[in-house]
Amino acid sequence: MSDTHKSLDExxxxxxxxxxxxxxxxxGNATTAIANMLNLKIDMSVPQVELMPVEKIGSCxxxxxxxxxxxxxxxxxxxxxxMMFLMDMRSAHHLVNQLMMRDYNYAEDFxxxxxxxxxxxxxxxxxxxxxxxxxxxxxxxxxxxxxxxxDMAAAILSVPAVMFGMMGxxxxxxxxEFGDDFEMNGFFILMPExxxxxxxxSSLGLSL
Amino acid sequence: MGQMIKVGMADLKVCKAPDNLTTIxxxxxxxxxxYDPSTKVxxxxxxxxxxxxxxxxxxxxxxxxxxxxxxxxDDMIKAGANKSRLVAKIAGGAKMFELGSGAAxxxxxxxxxxxEASRAKLKQLGIKLxxxxxxxxxxxxxxxxxxxxxxxxKAVGKPLKKI
Numbered sequence: 001m002s003d004t005h006k007s008l009d010e011x012x013x014x015x016x017x018x019x020x021x022x023x024x025x026x027x028g029n030a031t032t033a034i035a036n037m038l039n040l041k042i043d044m045s046v047p048q049v050e051l052m053p054v055e056k057i058g059s060c061x062x063x064x065x066x067x068x069x070x071x072x073x074x075x076x077x078x079x080x081x082x083m084m085f086l087m088d089m090r091s092a093h094h095l096v097n098q099l100m101m102r103d104y105n106y107a108e109d110f111x112x113x114x115x116x117x118x119x120x121x122x123x124x125x126x127x128x129x130x131x132x133x134x135x136x137x138x139x140x141x142x143x144x145x146x147x148x149x150x151d152m153a154a155a156i157l158s159v160p161a162v163m164f165g166m167m168g169x170x171x172x173x174x175x176x177e178f179g180d181d182f183e184m185n186g187f188f189i190l191m192p193e194x195x196x197x198x199x200x201x202s203s204l205g206l207s208l
Numbered sequence: 209m210g211q212m213i214k215v216g217m218a219d220l221k222v223c224k225a226p227d228n229l230t231t232i233x234x235x236x237x238x239x240x241x242x243y244d245p246s247t248k249v250x251x252x253x254x255x256x257x258x259x260x261x262x263x264x265x266x267x268x269x270x271x272x273x274x275x276x277x278x279x280x281x282d283d284m285i286k287a288g289a290n291k292s293r294l295v296a297k298i299a300g301g302a303k304m305f306e307l308g309s310g311a312a313x314x315x316x317x318x319x320x321x322x323x324e325a326s327r328a329k330l331k332q333l334g335i336k337l338x339x340x341x342x343x344x345x346x347x348x349x350x351x352x353x354x355x356x357x358x359x360x361x362k363a364v365g366k367p368l369k370k371i
Binding site for chain 2: 064065154155166
C-alpha cells in the first residue's frame, strides 16, 4: 500500500494538530497583549482542540441556558469566514473590571463603555489569533469590526452550529483557559468557509 | 404532571398528554410546535437550516425546515394526530449578531430564512400557523404544553410570553 493517499481521518488528525499549534501561538499572542493592556501577569493553558457533532455545540461550554458573552468577527481576504470568542459572565466581568479599573467585585450590568471594552478585547484576541494563522500560512487574513452579544449559550452557539452545519456534521472548537490569580475561561471558534479550509491546508502543504 | 421532555438542536420529538416538550436556547434556529387539540398529540422540532436540498451533507433530516417539519408531521400522524385538526406555532429565527458585512452575512441572516422556510413548509402541508414569535436579536427557550397547546417563550431579561 502506498502512503501517498492519506485518509481523511489522518488529514483531520494532522489538521487538528495544526490548528492546535495555531491556537497555541494565537492564544499566547492574545494573552500577552491583554497582559500588557492590564499590566498583569497572565497565564494560559495549552489549548484543547475538539471535533464535535454540530448538535452538541450548544452545550460545549456549560449549561445551554447559561448566560455568556459572545464576541464575533468576520474574517476576510485570503481566508473568508468568521471567528468567535466566548467567555462566561464571571470572566467577562473580571476582564472589564480590570480594564475599567473598577473594584474586583463589581458586577452590575454592562453599559455601553463596558461593551466597547469587550469589543476591544475581542479585537485584540482575534487580531493576535489571526496573525498567528497568517504567519504560519503566509495568507493575508484580516478581521472585521467585532460585535458583542450577551445571551443564552445555546442561542449564541447556534451561530457557529449553523456555519458548521452548512458544511457537515462536525464542528471544530479550540478551548483555552487564561487568567491571572483569577481563573478565566475563554473559547475560540474559527469558522472558515468551505474553500478556505482547503486554502489553509494547502498553504501548509497538506491536501484533502 | 407529566414529564418535560427535552428536544436537542437538530432534533424532533412527539409526545402525548400529560408529557410536555422543551428546547433550550433557540438562536437563529426555529422551534416548530405542532398540536392536535383533540387527541393532545404534541410535537416539537428544532431546525437549524432552511433547505436540505442546498446542503451536501444532509443525513440528519431534523436539521432542516423542509425535511424536519415533514418528519414531525409524519410522526404526529403515526402517533394518532388528526391531519385536519393540526395547528402550528413557531418561535426563534433571531439574528444573534449584527454583523454588517463580509462572508458571514448570509449565515447571519439564516434566522429569517429559517422562519420563511418553516412557514412555507407548513403551508404546503396544509397546517394552520396560528401564532409565531420570530426574529429580533435574542435567544429563546420554549416550552410546549400538551394539555393546553400553550407555547411558552422565555428570553433573558424579558417577561415570559405565551403564544
